[in-house]
Amino acid sequence: MSVFRTHVLLPVDVGTAQAGVFEVKRRLEKELSARQLLDEVKVLESGTVGIVGKGVILAVYPDRMYYFNVREADVPRIVDEHLLKGRVVAGLDHAAIAVSPPAPGPKVGLTRAQRRIVLDRAWTVDPENIDEIIAAGGYRGLERILGEKLSPEAVIEEIKKSGLRGRGGAGFPTGMKWEFTRKAPGGEKYIVCNADEGEPGTFKDRLILEGDPHRLIEAMAIAGYAIGAARGFVYIRGEYQLSIDRLQKAIVQARKYGLLGDDILESGFSFALEIRKGAGAYVCGEETALIESLEGKRGNPRVKPPYPVTHGLWQKPTAVNNVETLANVPGIMANGAGWFRQIGTDKCPGTKVFTVLGHVEYPGLVETDMGTPLREIIFGFGGGVKGGRKFKAALLGGAAGVFVPERLLDVRMDFESLKENKAVLGSGAVLVMDETASVVEMLFSIAKFFAHESCGQCVPCRIGTRQILDIAWRIRQGHGRAGDTETMLQLAETMFKTSLCPLGQSLIMPVRSALENFTEEFALAIGQAGKA
Amino acid sequence: MKSDKILKRYERSGDHLLAILHDIQDASPEHYLSDADLRAAADYLRLPYSFVHGVASFYTMYSLTPRGRNLIRVCQSPPCHLLGSSTISRELIKLLGVGFGETTADRLFTLEMTSCLGVCGVAPAMMVNDRVYGNLTAERIAGIIDDLRRGQ
Amino acid sequence: MSEMVTIVIDGKEIQAEKGANLLQAARANGFDIPGLCFYEKVTPTGDCRLCMVKIEGRPGMVPSCLVKVEAGMKVTAFDEQLESTRKMLADVLLSEHNDDCITCDRDGDCMIQDLAFRYGLDTPKRTFAPVWREVPQAPDSTAPVLAYDSSKCIKCERCVKACWEIQGKGVLSMAQRGIHSHVVAGTGQWTLSECDGCGECVQACPVGALMEKPNYGTRVKKKDVERKVVTTCPYCGVGCQLELWIRNDRIVKVKGADIVPNFGACCVKGRFGLDFVHRGDRLTQPLIRKEGQLVESSWDEALDLVAARFGAIKNEHGPAALAGLSSAKCTNEENYIFQKFVRTAFGSNNVDHCARLCHASTVAGLARSFGSGAMTNSIAELEHAEVILVTGSNTTETHPVIATRIKKAVLFHGAKLIVIDPRRIDLVPYAEKYGGMWLRQKNGSDVAWANGLMNVIIREGLLAEEFVKTRTEDYEALKKVVENFTPDKVETITGIPAARLQEAARLYAKAGCASIVYSMGITQHTTGTDNVMSMANLAMLTGNLGKESCGVNPLRGQNNVQGSCDMGALPNVFPGYQAVTDAALREKFEKAWNVTLDDKIGLTVTEIMHHAAEGKIKGLYIMGENPMVSDPDLGHVKKALEKLDFLVVQDIFLTETAQLADVVLPVASFAEKQGTFTNTERRSLWVEKAVPAPGEARIDWEVIRDVSTRMGYKMEYRTIKDLIDEVNQLVPQYAGITHERLMKGERLQWPCPNPQHPGTKFLHRDKFTRGLGKFFAIDYIPPAEWPDAKYPFLLSTGRLLYHYHTGSMSRRTEALPQYVPGPFMEMHAADMKRLGIASGEKVKVSTRRGAIEIEARQSYRVDEGSVFITFHFAEAAANVLTNDAIDPIAKIPEFKVAACQIEALGA
Numbered sequence A: 001m002s003v004f005r006t007h008v009l010l011p012v013d014v015g016t017a018q019a020g021v022f023e024v025k026r027r028l029e030k031e032l033s034a035r036q037l038l039d040e041v042k043v044l045e046s047g048t049v050g051i052v053g054k055g056v057i058l059a060v061y062p063d064r065m066y067y068f069n070v071r072e073a074d075v076p077r078i079v080d081e082h083l084l085k086g087r088v089v090a091g092l093d094h095a096a097i098a099v100s101p102p103a104p105g106p107k108v109g110l111t112r113a114q115r116r117i118v119l120d121r122a123w124t125v126d127p128e129n130i131d132e133i134i135a136a137g138g139y140r141g142l143e144r145i146l147g148e149k150l151s152p153e154a155v156i157e158e159i160k161k162s163g164l165r166g167r168g169g170a171g172f173p174t175g176m177k178w179e180f181t182r183k184a185p186g187g188e189k190y191i192v193c194n195a196d197e198g199e200p201g202t203f204k205d206r207l208i209l210e211g212d213p214h215r216l217i218e219a220m221a222i223a224g225y226a227i228g229a230a231r232g233f234v235y236i237r238g239e240y241q242l243s244i245d246r247l248q249k250a251i252v253q254a255r256k257y258g259l260l261g262d263d264i265l266e267s268g269f270s271f272a273l274e275i276r277k278g279a280g281a282y283v284c285g286e287e288t289a290l291i292e293s294l295e296g297k298r299g300n301p302r303v304k305p306p307y308p309v310t311h312g313l314w315q316k317p318t319a320v321n322n323v324e325t326l327a328n329v330p331g332i333m334a335n336g337a338g339w340f341r342q343i344g345t346d347k348c349p350g351t352k353v354f355t356v357l358g359h360v361e362y363p364g365l366v367e368t369d370m371g372t373p374l375r376e377i378i379f380g381f382g383g384g385v386k387g388g389r390k391f392k393a394a395l396l397g398g399a400a401g402v403f404v405p406e407r408l409l410d411v412r413m414d415f416e417s418l419k420e421n422k423a424v425l426g427s428g429a430v431l432v433m434d435e436t437a438s439v440v441e442m443l444f445s446i447a448k449f450f451a452h453e454s455c456g457q458c459v460p461c462r463i464g465t466r467q468i469l470d471i472a473w474r475i476r477q478g479h480g481r482a483g484d485t486e487t488m489l490q491l492a493e494t495m496f497k498t499s500l501c502p503l504g505q506s507l508i509m510p511v512r513s514a515l516e517n518f519t520e521e522f523a524l525a526i527g528q529a530g531k532a
Numbered sequence B: 001m002k003s004d005k006i007l008k009r010y011e012r013s014g015d016h017l018l019a020i021l022h023d024i025q026d027a028s029p030e031h032y033l034s035d036a037d038l039r040a041a042a043d044y045l046r047l048p049y050s051f052v053h054g055v056a057s058f059y060t061m062y063s064l065t066p067r068g069r070n071l072i073r074v075c076q077s078p079p080c081h082l083l084g085s086s087t088i089s090r091e092l093i094k095l096l097g098v099g100f101g102e103t104t105a106d107r108l109f110t111l112e113m114t115s116c117l118g119v120c121g122v123a124p125a126m127m128v129n130d131r132v133y134g135n136l137t138a139e140r141i142a143g144i145i146d147d148l149r150r151g152q
Numbered sequence C: 001m002s003e004m005v006t007i008v009i010d011g012k013e014i015q016a017e018k019g020a021n022l023l024q025a026a027r028a029n030g031f032d033i034p035g036l037c038f039y040e041k042v043t044p045t046g047d048c049r050l051c052m053v054k055i056e057g058r059p060g061m062v063p064s065c066l067v068k069v070e071a072g073m074k075v076t077a078f079d080e081q082l083e084s085t086r087k088m089l090a091d092v093l094l095s096e097h098n099d100d101c102i103t104c105d106r107d108g109d110c111m112i113q114d115l116a117f118r119y120g121l122d123t124p125k126r127t128f129a130p131v132w133r134e135v136p137q138a139p140d141s142t143a144p145v146l147a148y149d150s151s152k153c154i155k156c157e158r159c160v161k162a163c164w165e166i167q168g169k170g171v172l173s174m175a176q177r178g179i180h181s182h183v184v185a186g187t188g189q190w191t192l193s194e195c196d197g198c199g200e201c202v203q204a205c206p207v208g209a210l211m212e213k214p215n216y217g218t219r220v221k222k223k224d225v226e227r228k229v230v231t232t233c234p235y236c237g238v239g240c241q242l243e244l245w246i247r248n249d250r251i252v253k254v255k256g257a258d259i260v261p262n263f264g265a266c267c268v269k270g271r272f273g274l275d276f277v278h279r280g281d282r283l284t285q286p287l288i289r290k291e292g293q294l295v296e297s298s299w300d301e302a303l304d305l306v307a308a309r310f311g312a313i314k315n316e317h318g319p320a321a322l323a324g325l326s327s328a329k330c331t332n333e334e335n336y337i338f339q340k341f342v343r344t345a346f347g348s349n350n351v352d353h354c355a356r357l358c359h360a361s362t363v364a365g366l367a368r369s370f371g372s373g374a375m376t377n378s379i380a381e382l383e384h385a386e387v388i389l390v391t392g393s394n395t396t397e398t399h400p401v402i403a404t405r406i407k408k409a410v411l412f413h414g415a416k417l418i419v420i421d422p423r424r425i426d427l428v429p430y431a432e433k434y435g436g437m438w439l440r441q442k443n444g445s446d447v448a449w450a451n452g453l454m455n456v457i458i459r460e461g462l463l464a465e466e467f468v469k470t471r472t473e474d475y476e477a478l479k480k481v482v483e484n485f486t487p488d489k490v491e492t493i494t495g496i497p498a499a500r501l502q503e504a505a506r507l508y509a510k511a512g513c514a515s516i517v518y519s520m521g522i523t524q525h526t527t528g529t530d531n532v533m534s535m536a537n538l539a540m541l542t543g544n545l546g547k548e549s550c551g552v553n554p555l556r557g558q559n560n561v562q563g564s565c566d567m568g569a570l571p572n573v574f575p576g577y578q579a580v581t582d583a584a585l586r587e588k589f590e591k592a593w594n595v596t597l598d599d600k601i602g603l604t605v606t607e608i609m610h611h612a613a614e615g616k617i618k619g620l621y622i623m624g625e626n627p628m629v630s631d632p633d634l635g636h637v638k639k640a641l642e643k644l645d646f647l648v649v650q651d652i653f654l655t656e657t658a659q660l661a662d663v664v665l666p667v668a669s670f671a672e673k674q675g676t677f678t679n680t681e682r683r684s685l686w687v688e689k690a691v692p693a694p695g696e697a698r699i700d701w702e703v704i705r706d707v708s709t710r711m712g713y714k715m716e717y718r719t720i721k722d723l724i725d726e727v728n729q730l731v732p733q734y735a736g737i738t739h740e741r742l743m744k745g746e747r748l749q750w751p752c753p754n755p756q757h758p759g760t761k762f763l764h765r766d767k768f769t770r771g772l773g774k775f776f777a778i779d780y781i782p783p784a785e786w787p788d789a790k791y792p793f794l795l796s797t798g799r800l801l802y803h804y805h806t807g808s809m810s811r812r813t814e815a816l817p818q819y820v821p822g823p824f825m826e827m828h829a830a831d832m833k834r835l836g837i838a839s840g841e842k843v844k845v846s847t848r849r850g851a852i853e854i855e856a857r858q859s860y861r862v863d864e865g866s867v868f869i870t871f872h873f874a875e876a877a878a879n880v881l882t883n884d885a886i887d888p889i890a891k892i893p894e895f896k897v898a899a900c901q902i903e904a905l906g907a
């Protein structure tokens, strides 16, 4: 399922138009259609990139590869070689876009310079070719640890020093999690990668898995070494078949190269990695539900405490980490904590992968420094509100996220700053809504999502999500009643206080932020009903 | 039986239940798990039947009733909703003449709703069997359904 | 005992056990914290969230049912915020609930109803509109005994956990998710699931979602119930304590009483199978045969006739021409009086009962090895055994509540189960899946595998040398015999692979405490006594006696078969296993009973039948037995009974045997009288009168008293206490089990030698009853009959969960025949194919003794070449076929092995 894994941008301006950009575009679409790639590769006309005199420019995103002076006859080769096989077409005039440190480049749009750590290699190398990966620096972190015989404690220390925090939503310090797991009593331990990625608006983990699966393998081996686990599991949501296939291939290759399995790099350290496939349940992204699911059970979250670090998979100490979190690890181990700390903010070092969506010009994915202002993500990378319409709100962090109004556009996108502003970073999804969008409608959709995804184990969430959906539905249908918003808020608060797991606890975020920031819109929706 | 072969690929350990159910269902042209399938999996893994039923009915990718040849799963999560998935849903209901959770009389299509498919960059999106369709519009839907009808 | 600590709840200091459940501790101290999902008997789920409290030092609210008490804990159980939160939760919960209390069985006895009342949530005052109507419901009323209404289900999972954690079954699960979640049995339909109708889930449900079907005739609400009577189950030897709900003098509902030995659990028979008590065809009037017909008579006429005819036979042919069969369905007191009646009024020791067909070999074998023939340990101890060896006991079907202990030992305490049984019984998965094993032996080869185990144990030095040296005798003789039983040789006899046998030997011998559980598969053989003594040898060799959770544990079958034996309803012993041949003991009883007693050992059941057929026994008094279905070789039994001059049957129904009687005496059932049953773990359990007896039916012991008196041996017992007092006097084991203690609710295990004695949990602690344990060197002898060219199949007989013996009781119930309506034979698929028989087709089964027609059913349980038939169904009576060859010591027939022939009858 490699849908729109790639965007092909064709900057249209006077120069490119004269050079035949539209002919190239037509040919491109024909060739893609012939290879049934239309659902995988999206062809976009973009605004000028500010490069003149280079004929037709064709940019492949997110590979960050520019082809210049493209002729119609080059198109089949670009499609076959690059878009199909992921290899840069030799012989054509091309250039890669500069990455870190940020270099001057286009001011807006997806091709704007990004600082990439976790997606550093994605689409510049063939994800299915371990040699290319190794040549591009793959497994350097693992090699360093095993080669220099760093102790597991030293690895954990390095991660702690780096300040890496979980990218799965909660921002828990990764080094500490590993340390707890390492120190928990018990011989058998596990490292589990959470690739369930179900948060609406989020697909960063998929792109990491599809674009650079070896980075995850390397990270899992390092994590296993650090916490003392001989087995690791990657739990991937069932819909991500391409991710599963790519990772599976990569595991086979890594095993062959002695980077997984027994006695890795002759260091005495052994580590086996297995993929487990989910089957359609958002709640299985919650770490204890994920563990239950890994054990082959219903995805009912467990009561915490005890936490997975002491009682995880099969009741053994287990560290559960998000894909993006782990994807930061090889870089840190290869380049040192100091390098990592230079990026991002003091309390949230490193980069963050954001998905910018909804009413923006360039929906897609952006890796940039933690603490980048929201405005820059939406207007810089996302190209601003689509069609030049007015910005109304952004839903940050997915369905379990927060509606932020215009006045918060300058908030910095990191755990601390967002928290200070009663918002959340969550998974890094940024859903932009323009002036035509309805918050009432969106809250309804969120409520529907929660009602559909509640595991049903506990009363407040099982029934509460349904009640909130019913109220949201009638407000949306224009049948809202006086007191509905108050009831909704009260109920969401009760759910926050009493739900068994964070799923039921988190509906308060969108509900409260919608009602507080868009009070009038709700009043209007209910008021109209009163008149009707 | 076919499921026997699938079962033997796995160790007799409960943690393989989800994978076994996936494989058995994938082998079913009607995209579902029959009562016999559930029992076979339970017997193989030595799990109580109810346990296997509980698991199979929990996850949305499994179905305990036969589904059409083309399983259409329309994303209705907020990003797709914002970009018009309800129009897409309405169009599909109109074209197929069935509601969500239902199968057409010719057993060609089953319409289901799904939560975010992780392709929100091309919202609104849907999945037909293993294939994702993005940037959907009412007009495109008609064409896709036509293709699927013809492609049978 | 655990440490007591102080905690503070709402400012009040409270003492609680450290680690105790906070909700329970709070409730015990008067803090009535609401909560629906918490159920003391299972692990907490924390689903309902109503029991939320605040605990100092922890953020927010926490469900108290998930918190363990710690010293110094400061808890807020009630404040405005908690109460308003709870109220809102209750409001939310009610919106999912179909509160149709007007017609709900649980009205007045319902936790969610109480909750709504408590928070004043009358319908108009609720904030949340009902949603249950809009949610697809998944009711299931397909099970014979219960119905599930999802619209009333609060998804608390108590039923799911009860089925798994209490019963060890796992029939239930939650299905689907979110607002659609509901309870499901098996793969979705209760009748097609493995549910065996124990009703544990119903008992666990806090609301009206899981309800009994009105198998007792009417639907009842708790408030309609006039009385609740705690009594003892009349079916099997577990002795479950049942709470009978009574209305209009009828049993309307049954619950497991929360006391020893079952602690609330019971099986389908105890819970749903007691309506036979109220059947219209209960005997209500004495019947006398006149002109070949049984006609109603008065009690006086009947009793006079009985006394006169027996008196005449005695005068004419002497006491040896009379015999009596006592009853393991009757109370201790009734058995006591019956054997006394035979020994005094009849004047012989010709008294026996169904134990002869059952555990006679246990009584004989264990008496020889240890000195007393009963379960050495208690039921509850099984849960903590490290290894349990179950052989020849289909425990889940025949002693279901004991089976739950075994399952729990395996599932929750890491015990390993070894099953040695020719059939793949339901315990097998619990052995195979959890580190134990199942060995399939050939029927009747038990001595061989037991010797084989001992061979390995001795050779590998796994024996308990110290125990053998100090506590036993004759070890050398044993050693010599078992030397021959090498694993390879045992493999050729039993079919058990040598390597598996070795594995089993190690598993059993290395356990710190290992318990042997056995039943009819061991006892019902011509080598029954040998088999039993082999079990004793095995346990002694490994030192598994005289301590907790080990031992040799024969599961006694009938509700009071232990008691019947204890009370001397046996031809060789007076009450308390005091030999009739011992002059001093005889003198003791002669003095007490004021008669001269016969000094010769009397006849056993099987011998009585032979003597009757030969015309040597002329008068027979049968109290509560149905030999016309239960004895081996029924053709012969019929001839014997028809040959009698005079046959009296005293029963609650007109059984197949009663139909042959000259006089039939109607009596009260267990529910209509008082007394005691002694269960399989030697525990004396009170039987309480719950309803009046139908018509003119009288109580067994009163009838015997009156017949005896009319025959000239005067008996003057007026109350049950008179009988109990006499037993206290004469039976040393029961000396301390007094009426007073029984009335106080004590449930004592014998030996209980004096009124201060607490009873005995396990036997042979420091010394065996006979002093030293005795090893018997036993060689293997094959069964009396074995398949051959003419009779190529091996026929074995036994039981089913849903029926009881001759079906006299179980077939007269609403629920049980719904599970199994009639007779069938289990057969292996390959054999059926070979003979061209389709499952469900009728076949003719014949042995050297007779033939029956019966439906053949394909079964995964029996091995190729073997068939299995239950003896519950008179219309296709297994005992037409069985061999009456007997064990020379115990005189028990070989019900478990016969050779038969099978013919297809075509469709």
Ligand SMILES: Nc1nc2c(c(=O)[nH]1)N[C@H]1C(S)=C(S)[C@@H](COP(=O)(O)OP(=O)(O)OC[C@H]3O[C@@H](n4cnc5c(=O)[nH]c(N)nc54)[C@H](O)[C@@H]3O)O[C@H]1N2
Residues within 6 Å of the ligand: C236, C237, C358, C391, C392, C393, C394, C395, C397, C398, C399, C420, C421, C422, C423, C425, C442, C443, C444, C445, C446, C518, C519, C520, C521, C522, C556, C557, C558, C796, C797, C798, C799, C800, C801, C802, C803, C804, C805, C896
């Ligand atoms: N539901 C129900 N419960 C009952 C009864 C009832 O009728 N119905 N009756 C009660 C009474 S009185 C009794 S005595 C008990 C009997 O209880 P059980 O002894 O448990 O019952 P059975 O079905 O007679 O046989 C027990 C097992 O012996 C096995 N077996 C057969 N042949 C051999 C052999 O040669 N060696 C060995 N080791 N095993 C063999 C059979 O496969 C079977 O699993 O049940 C009591 N409980």
Ligand SMILES: Nc1nc2c(c(=O)[nH]1)N[C@H]1C(S)=C(S)[C@@H](COP(=O)(O)OP(=O)(O)OC[C@H]3O[C@@H](n4cnc5c(=O)[nH]c(N)nc54)[C@H](O)[C@@H]3O)O[C@H]1N2
Residues within 6 Å of the ligand: C327, C328, C329, C330, C354, C355, C357, C358, C359, C520, C524, C557, C558, C623, C624, C625, C626, C627, C629, C630, C631, C632, C650, C651, C652, C653, C655, C667, C668, C669, C670, C700, C797, C798, C799, C804, C805, C806, C807, C808, C809, C871, C878, C879, C882, C895
């Ligand atoms: N083929 C085969 N035959 C067997 C066996 C086998 O495994 N295979 N097992 C044998 C064993 S172990 C046993 S224990 C016997 C059981 O054989 P039986 O004892 O003959 O069988 P039950 O049907 O229990 O008979 C009890 C009778 O007592 C009556 N009754 C119930 N309550 C009362 C009461 O309060 N007072 C009086 N007076 N009567 C009452 C019942 O109606 C019933 O008629 O069967 C044996 N027969």
Ligand SMILES: Cc1cc2nc3c(=O)[nH]c(=O)nc-3n(C[C@H](O)[C@H](O)[C@H](O)COP(=O)(O)O)c2cc1C
Residues within 6 Å of the ligand: A165, A166, A167, A168, A169, A170, A171, A172, A174, A194, A195, A196, A197, A198, A199, A282, A283, A284, A285, A286, A287, A288, A320, A321, A322, A323, A325, A326, A501, A502, A503
């Ligand atoms: C309902 C719910 C869904 C979640 N989904 C995901 C997910 O899809 N991926 C993820 O990494 N974490 C998810 N989480 C967070 C995990 O529980 C957990 O905190 C995370 O995997 C820890 O990894 P990290 O420390 O690397 O962030 C979810 C949490 C909840 C409550």
Ligand code: SF4
Residues within 6 Å of the ligand: A283, A300, A301, A453, A454, A455, A456, A457, A458, A459, A461, A462, A499, A500, A501, A502, A503, A504, A505
């Ligand atoms: S909060 Fe929701 S998802 Fe979490 S346990 Fe409760 S019902 Fe399940």
Ligand code: SF4
Residues within 6 Å of the ligand: C097, C098, C099, C100, C101, C102, C104, C105, C106, C107, C108, C110, C111, C112, C113, C152, C207, C208, C209
């Ligand atoms: S379950 Fe309780 S509240 Fe519900 S209808 Fe029955 S009695 Fe009423």
Ligand code: SF4
Residues within 6 Å of the ligand: C162, C163, C167, C169, C170, C171, C172, C185, C194, C195, C196, C197, C198, C199, C200, C201, C202
């Ligand atoms: S009746 Fe017993 S076996 Fe059946 S579901 Fe309930 S608890 Fe389980």
Ligand code: SF4
Residues within 6 Å of the ligand: C152, C153, C154, C155, C156, C157, C158, C159, C160, C183, C204, C205, C206, C207, C209, C210
């Ligand atoms: S049936 Fe009863 S016990 Fe079971 S989940 Fe529903 S309410 Fe709870």
Ligand code: SF4
Residues within 6 Å of the ligand: C233, C234, C235, C236, C237, C238, C239, C240, C262, C266, C267, C268, C269, C270, C271, C399, C400, C401, C402
């Ligand atoms: S296990 Fe035995 S005593 Fe207990 S209820 Fe069942 S039949 Fe009665």
Ligand code: FES
Residues within 6 Å of the ligand: A200, A201, A202, B075, B076, B077, B078, B079, B080, B081, B115, B116, B117, B118, B119, B120, B123, B124, B125
């Ligand atoms: S919201 Fe529809 S694919 Fe993510």
Ligand code: FES
Residues within 6 Å of the ligand: C023, C034, C035, C036, C037, C038, C045, C046, C047, C048, C049, C050, C051, C052, C063, C064, C065, C066
């Ligand atoms: S009783 Fe504690 S959560 Fe239900």
Ligand SMILES: [Mo]
Residues within 6 Å of the ligand: C354, C357, C358, C359, C556, C557, C558, C561
């Ligand atoms: Mo028995």
